[in-house]
Amino acid sequence: MNLKSALLGAVAFSTFAPALYADGHEGERGRDGNVSIIYWQAPSIMNPFLSGGTKDVEAASMVIEPLARYNPEGELIPWLVDEIPTVANGGVSEDLTQITWKITEGIKWSDGTPFTSADVKFTAEYCMHPEGGCAQVTKFEGVKSVETPDDLTVVVTFEGQTPFPYGPFVGGESPILQAAQFADCLGAAAPNCTEQNFNPIGTGGFTVTEFKPNDVIQLAANENYRHEGKPAFATINFKGGGDATAAGRAVMETGEFDYAWNLQLAPDVIAKMEEGGKGVPVAGFGPLVERIMLNNTNPSPDLGPDERSVIRPHPFLSDPAVYKAMSLAIDRPLLVEVGYGKAGKVGCNWVPAPPAFASDTFDCSVQDIEGAKKMLDDAGVVDTDGDGVREKDGVPLKVLYQTSTNAVRQDFQALIKDWLEQIGFEVELRNVDSSVFFGGDPGSPDTFQKFYADLEMYANTFNGTDPQAYLANGLCDKAPSPATQWQGENISRFCMEEYDALHAELAQTADAAKRAEIGRKLNDMMVENGGMIPLVHRGRLSAHANTLGGVALNVWDSELWNVADWYRMK
Template identity: 80%
Template sequence: MKLKPALLGAAASLAFVPMAMADGHSGERGRDGAVSIIYWQAPSIMNPFLSGGTKDVEAGSMVVEPLARYSETGELVPWLVDEIPTTDNGGVSEDLTTITWKIKPGIVWSDGTPFTSADVKFTADYCMNPEGGCAQITKFEGVTNVEAIDDLTVKVTFDKPTPFPYGPFVGGESPILQAAQFADCTGAAASSCSEQNFNPIGTGPFKVVEFKPNDVITMEANENYREEGKPAFATVTFKGGGDATAAGRAVMETGEFDYAWNLQLAPDVIANMEKGGKGKPVAGFGPLVERLMLNQTNPSPDLGPEERSVIRPHPFLGDPAVYKAMSMAIDRPLLVEIGYGKAGKVTCNWVPAPDAFNSTSMTCDKQDIAGANKLLEDAGWVDSNGDGSRDKDGVELSLLYQSSTNAVRQDFQALIKQWWSEIGITAELRNVDSSVFFGGDAASPDTFQKFYADVEMYANTFNGTDPQSYLANGLCDKAPSPATQWQGENITRFCNEEYDALHKKLSNTAGLEARAEIGKQLNDLIVQEGAIIPLVHRGRLSAHANSLGGVKLNVWDSELWNVADWYRVK
């Protein structure tokens, strides 16, 4: 069996306007002066291993890099190596238990020291340390050993044949950390190393000058970057905070910033901003899904802080009648219309892309209030005291529904609360500043990882076109807890033996068709068992100034994946 990295699904591009095609790569490094970026969800850390927040991963991607990553078309491309290992070129063993990476000679860190296989091995040990908490641990699923064969060769060994071995060190979520800088930051000490986590030494086109958490990052060109003449910009101002509306206006109307990320705004708002003439929106469909996460554990404030969202079961969200009724009551086409327009699609799936992995076994495009009421009634949930909430055995269908602060999300919350009230479920709404909600602060009670609520709503995505690592976020042992410093991406604390067994089968299976079939089964299982209620398959929508060239929106990796290629259009 020969394994070759292949595009597992085409990136459905939704570009509102053509990109500038002028060549901006001639000349000296830093020739174009300053560039300004605004992420209304402010980065709180520059170390992707200590945060599952997209804004942190993407900010970090300008500095720390993986061995390989995904292009804007979803193609796996070499980054710090000369080629992608396969069975054909001998980089992947015939028995599919090892993958060997050959580092490109001559790469140095921003401090001028050599980048070697020792740094790669250290990064694996750092994330896999059982005494720490690593937000990207699913990338190392099945890894038993990472060995530095020589300075430029690193070998990864898996515990079984692994047809898709491109988890570790691939994509913006799995970059390489400098061993020398992070040597004293392993295990339980990882989160306490503020200097290292805020100012990582990297191989990327920029390096941090000053990091102000949840505010602004100042960067400058890495004088030791491996490509001559890149980056074109000498400095970067990376502003965080505010809201999506202000970010969009700052690029398309006022021209204050060059790039605005994740413009989660209504379609008419985007169209009006574009009339400002300073910038243009760009969008593309990847696997990004706005969804409701249903807590499988008990988040009651009556429990201690170390017990909330750890003790099972949830008082009522484990009842199929309840979570099915909650889904049936939602008018998804209306959510798409008011929230995203052509940049949104109704979805019943956690993984709607690539197309090969998009399950067609469920329908959810029609609201059914009457059916939801009957389902609850038949299950014994009645409003016995006339307070508007159904109850059963002394348990009220009353829940806390939280999300990050954003105009579209608050519109969604208000609508869904109303629909749930029509079926006898009372919801208290809460919104949290996005920089905090998606941050990785283990001391904060307000992060999406801690999930001190019954339901929370957000969206995230995964790097690449194969969702194996992403689907691992449903495994029992990937739940955030005090033992993992609240890191981990199994946010709902879903735990199902059948799911774990299916995922193990996926990790052993070769061939797109067979892998896609298992992937769809995993998707269906976690949705049908009530851990996730998908709402909208979202396009990733950002904007850049008319004067900013080289931008290639990437829905399969960090949006800032090719920031080294950006330049000022003259």
């Protein structure tokens, strides 16, 4: 069996080095001075294993790197290794239970010490530690062992047949940590290693010189970077915080910054900014979905943290009539128009891309307020006391609906609140600063992982073009809790034995068409059974200065995946 043909057709392999996206210019490292980047969601940590926030994953990707990653075409490319292992080249065993990575010789950490297979093995031990609360643990699902026959060889053995073995150490969400630096940070000690988590030693083009959580990161060119003459920039000023409007203006109108990420703004606002003439927006569609997560637990503040994280029925959100009526009441085309324009599409699926995995089961494009009311009436969820709020078994449909602070999200909240109240809900709105909401602080009550609300709205995505690890976020044991340091991506605390069993089948299925079929079924199970309400399939929209060269927007990996290739156009 040739693994390449056994995998999803959308997953391609490339033997081209990252220099494929390089500027082609030659010169001394640091020749172009400073580049300024603004992320209005400020990073709170430089260790993606301790945060589920995209802004933390992306900031860290400038410093710490994976063995392989995805390019803008969705192709898997070697990064710290000589080639992508496959069955055809002998890197993946014929029985699909083992993958062998060959590290490129001569790579050094930014402190000048050799990068070896021991660092890779340590990273697996770090994330797989049962007390570590690793936010990216689904990448290591099914891993039996990681061995190091020599300094440049890593052998990952899986518990069973694993047709898609590119979870561990691939993409911006699964980079390599230096074993020497993080040696004392295993297990429960992980979140307490402040120096390591804020200032990781890496193999990337830049090193951290100063990290102020939820504020500013200063970086300098890595003098031990493996590519001669790169990076072109000597320093990076990475500003976090503010809002998307200010970030967009800072690039396209004032020219104060060179790159602005995730411009979640109305299309007319983007167009007006572009008239400033200093920069241009760039966009691309990947698997990014704005959604409402439905709390499958009881979020009552009267309960302690352990009880609030236990998977059990919500007083009324566990009723299919309730969450399906909520979905029916939402006017998604209007949300797209108001929030995203051409950078958005009606979203009915958890996994809208790549196309092979996009289900066609649901049609959520038409709002039906009266149909939603009838659905609740038929289920006996009615207003018995005349106060305008329906009750389910005596419990009023009163919900706390939270999200991060952002103009588009607050517009969405206001619209959805009105629609839900039209069908008999009472809705309280709450928004939290994005740096806190998407932060990894296990002590904060306001993170999206803790989900101390009934509904919460955000978007996330996954690296690469195969969603196996992403779909693992629906597994029962991936729910955040005190025992996991509140890490884990099963935010809804969704739990179905049938889902777990089907995902296990996906992990052992080689046929591309069958993998896609199972993936679509898992998507449908999550949506049909009250894990979430998808809203908008979002394009990634960012902006860069007219003078910034080398930018290649990547919807399948970190947007900063090739920051070492950026340069100043003369």
